[in-house]
Amino acid sequence: MDVYDGGSNARRAPDEPGEPGDAPAPDDAPAPDESAAPDDEPTAPREPAASGEPLPDPYPDPRTGVAALSLRYQVGVALALAIVAVGVCVHIGMVFLHVAPQNTLTKAYGRGVDDWVFPEFEQNWKLFAPNPLQQNIAVQVRARVRTADGGSRTTGWYDLSAQDGRSVDGNLLPSHTQQNELRRSWDLFVATHDADNRPVGLRGSLSETYLRRILVLRLERSEAAGPGDVLVSVQARSRTTNVPPPKWSTDKVSEQPVYRELPWWAVTADDTERNAR
Amino acid sequence: MNRFALTVSHGIARVTEAARGPYQAAMIRIGFSATWLLFLLREFPHRLELYGPDSPWNWNLAEQLIATNGAFTALMWSDGRFWFETVYVLAVLSSFLLLLGWRTRAMSVLFMVGVLSLQNRSIFMGDGGDNVLHLMCIYLVFTRCGQVWSLDERRARRTEEARARGEHVVDRVGPLLWTVLGLGLVTVTFLGRLDGDWPIPVLLWIVWLAQALWWAVGRFTRSGQSRIMLDVIANIVHNGALFVIMAEACLIYATAGWYKIQGSRWQDGTAVYYPLHLDSFSPWPALADLLSANGVMVMLVTYGTVAVQVAFPFTLFNRRVKNVLLAAMITEHAVIAVVLGLPFFSLAMITADSVFLPTSFLRRLGDGAARARGRLRARFAGGGGGGGKGAELPGQRAEETKGGRGPDASRNPGDPENPEHTHVGSTA
Numbered sequence: 001m002d003v004y005d006g007g008s009n010a011r012r013a014p015d016e017p018g019e020p021g022d023a024p025a026p027d028d029a030p031a032p033d034e035s036a037a038p039d040d041e042p043t044a045p046r047e048p049a050a051s052g053e054p055l056p057d058p059y060p061d062p063r064t065g066v067a068a069l070s071l072r073y074q075v076g077v078a079l080a081l082a083i084v085a086v087g088v089c090v091h092i093g094m095v096f097l098h099v100a101p102q103n104t105l106t107k108a109y110g111r112g113v114d115d116w117v118f119p120e121f122e123q124n125w126k127l128f129a130p131n132p133l134q135q136n137i138a139v140q141v142r143a144r145v146r147t148a149d150g151g152s153r154t155t156g157w158y159d160l161s162a163q164d165g166r167s168v169d170g171n172l173l174p175s176h177t178q179q180n181e182l183r184r185s186w187d188l189f190v191a192t193h194d195a196d197n198r199p200v201g202l203r204g205s206l207s208e209t210y211l212r213r214i215l216v217l218r219l220e221r222s223e224a225a226g227p228g229d230v231l232v233s234v235q236a237r238s239r240t241t242n243v244p245p246p247k248w249s250t251d252k253v254s255e256q257p258v259y260r261e262l263p264w265w266a267v268t269a270d271d272t273e274r275n276a277r
Numbered sequence: 278m279n280r281f282a283l284t285v286s287h288g289i290a291r292v293t294e295a296a297r298g299p300y301q302a303a304m305i306r307i308g309f310s311a312t313w314l315l316f317l318l319r320e321f322p323h324r325l326e327l328y329g330p331d332s333p334w335n336w337n338l339a340e341q342l343i344a345t346n347g348a349f350t351a352l353m354w355s356d357g358r359f360w361f362e363t364v365y366v367l368a369v370l371s372s373f374l375l376l377l378g379w380r381t382r383a384m385s386v387l388f389m390v391g392v393l394s395l396q397n398r399s400i401f402m403g404d405g406g407d408n409v410l411h412l413m414c415i416y417l418v419f420t421r422c423g424q425v426w427s428l429d430e431r432r433a434r435r436t437e438e439a440r441a442r443g444e445h446v447v448d449r450v451g452p453l454l455w456t457v458l459g460l461g462l463v464t465v466t467f468l469g470r471l472d473g474d475w476p477i478p479v480l481l482w483i484v485w486l487a488q489a490l491w492w493a494v495g496r497f498t499r500s501g502q503s504r505i506m507l508d509v510i511a512n513i514v515h516n517g518a519l520f521v522i523m524a525e526a527c528l529i530y531a532t533a534g535w536y537k538i539q540g541s542r543w544q545d546g547t548a549v550y551y552p553l554h555l556d557s558f559s560p561w562p563a564l565a566d567l568l569s570a571n572g573v574m575v576m577l578v579t580y581g582t583v584a585v586q587v588a589f590p591f592t593l594f595n596r597r598v599k600n601v602l603l604a605a606m607i608t609e610h611a612v613i614a615v616v617l618g619l620p621f622f623s624l625a626m627i628t629a630d631s632v633f634l635p636t637s638f639l640r641r642l643g644d645g646a647a648r649a650r651g652r653l654r655a656r657f658a659g660g661g662g663g664g665g666k667g668a669e670l671p672g673q674r675a676e677e678t679k680g681g682r683g684p685d686a687s688r689n690p691g692d693p694e695n696p697e698h699t700h701v702g703s704t705a
Contacts, residue, residue, distance in 0.1 A: 130540030
């Protein structure tokens with residue numbers, strides 16, 4: 001049972017709070033890492049036995065290969081072996097510390113771990129963990145439109161997440177544009193804004209532009225503005241509803257949706273003109 | 278002490294004498310490149326919205342973010358539409374060629390460049406599947422993943438045969454490819470486009486220089502010593518990378534499992550119910566309802582999922598148990614592909630799992646695929662008027678099995694593309 005969001009490259013701060021328990025366990029996890037390299041494939045070389053054919057000797061004459069080399073070259077091999085062994089151990093150790101909960105080591109050497117892991121080895125495997133998401137968060141949008149005759153009107157709410165949900169229905173190959181784009185942009189917005197919708201840091205302001213551009217794109221696709229009309233501003237809100245607990249469960253959750261409404265944002269020319277169609 | 282020394286020397290022999298797990302390495306090469314290829318083809322209509330210069334996450338936004346983290350992406354080298362399309366097409370092409378195992382090492386580098394370029398361009402578009410590919414495409418560069426099931430293998434075999442016949446074989450494509458890629462690398466380096474975080478640019482340079490060294494040593498040195506040394510080093514690097522890939526897969530499962538244990542929904546046995554009822558992940562609501570209709574079943578699946586994920590890394594010490602768990606995980610991911618609508622994530626995870634598949638199984642898989650290909654060719658050739666060729670095939674196969682070399686012999690069964698080959702094989 002894995003993922004929907006796992007990858008979340010959303011480079012958030014190492015997530016630690018809100019984790020019930022202190023997860024003593026993951027410390028045991030890297031057991032295989034520690035073992036010396038030769039143990040790495042318990043499967044591969046030994047398997048041919050099962051096929052009943054004459055075994056290609058898993059340990060062919062050791063006199064070939066390294067043993068065939070003169071001392072000078074053997075030193076070269078030894079050096080390479082040492083470098084690779086150290087590199088492999090350090091890398092696995094760093095990645096382990098990156099995915100492990102905050103602990104004595106990461107408190108002391110967190111910077112070093114981050115330097116090693118970011119940006120290319122970032123990962124997040126808390127797939128549906130510690131708890132799966134139990135709410136449907138629908139992103140909705142409406143717009144103020146200046147009509148061709150100079151008047152102005154406000155559209156109704158467009159439920160973009162519902163549109164995405166419908167396009168995923170019965171779809172064997174959902175697109176990232178239907179499954180991730182809006183959902184993750186909203187997550188990013190929420191993660192980079194305070195309760196008063198004020199942006200926090202660079203990511204905050206980037207995420208605002210990003211979300212606005214998605215909203216404009218989607219409104220244009222829905223033809224919210226008729227021919228000759230101009231999008232002046234947009235407003236988004238989220239509608240969060242609890243997934244009703246299963247029938248057999250005795251849990252009770254509120255069925256009332258909770259709304260979070262963002263301020264009106266002015267639409268720029270860049271949002272409308274230079275935006276993927 | 279003596280035993281310890283023996284174990285160490287044994288270990289050293291194992292990691293130096295060969296690039297271990299050739300079938301597993303080929304499996305992940307094919308799996309990851311196929312996942313990415315299919316993804317790119319599927320998203321082709323949406324490519325501009327996902328990664329294009331005027332996508333919602335447009336070039337300017339990406340530039341500001343990348344200025345802070347230095348991630349590698351060729352898409353930031355220009356904000357032009359043409360450059361974007363070029364990179365996209367190259368990403369498609371390189372994953373296809375990597376899948377076939379054509380100039381595997383070079384293609385694995387281009388594959389990595391393609392994956393990183395597109396993903397790092399729009400990091401908020403991805404999910405867990407993208408994350409797996411992102412890591413694995415880097416690790417793959419270090420492996421010798423074209424030893425089997427690849428065009429490289431066939432080329433090596435033909436070269437050897439030609440040499441055995443006393444022909445002089447010169448490889449022109451390799452040096453040409455190296456020159457073209459090198460020109461590109463030198464250009465972008467001097468234009469200052471590789472000024473981000475250093476590891477990926479350094480990796481590109483190292484691989485490029487190593488290829489030159491490899492070629493030069495094969496060409497100009499008289500003693501076999503340096504050649505053997507490079508070969509041994511390549512084995513060591515391969516084995517290290519394969520180990521990292523396995524460890525990475527274990528870390529994925531361990532993290533996913535151990536964090537779940539702490540969740541109340543995983544404890545009360547209802548967790549699996551919830552994702553099935555999220556709008557973005559329920560392409561088949563009726564099926565989801567059916568699967569989650571029975572509370573006891575949901576609980577068993579919930580507990581089973583956690584147990585399997587937590588246990589998996591430890592079962593590597595026991596082949597039989599490992600294989601059972603592997604089958605369970607692959608099945609679960611296949612179900613996820615459809616039920617949660619996550620085909621590419623699932624394919625990436627199944628591929629990561631397959632690095633643990635037993636060699637005997639992979640060989641049978643390979644034989645099956647080769648036979649199916651042979652039959653297909655035969656039928657195609659027969660239908661297309663080349664009846665003679667089609668009729669030849671069964672005979673070839675019979676001959677091979679008569680040879681009694683077992684499944685190994687049919688690894689490249691009667692390669693219809695290369696009738697010569699079978700001749701050589703049967704007379705040898």
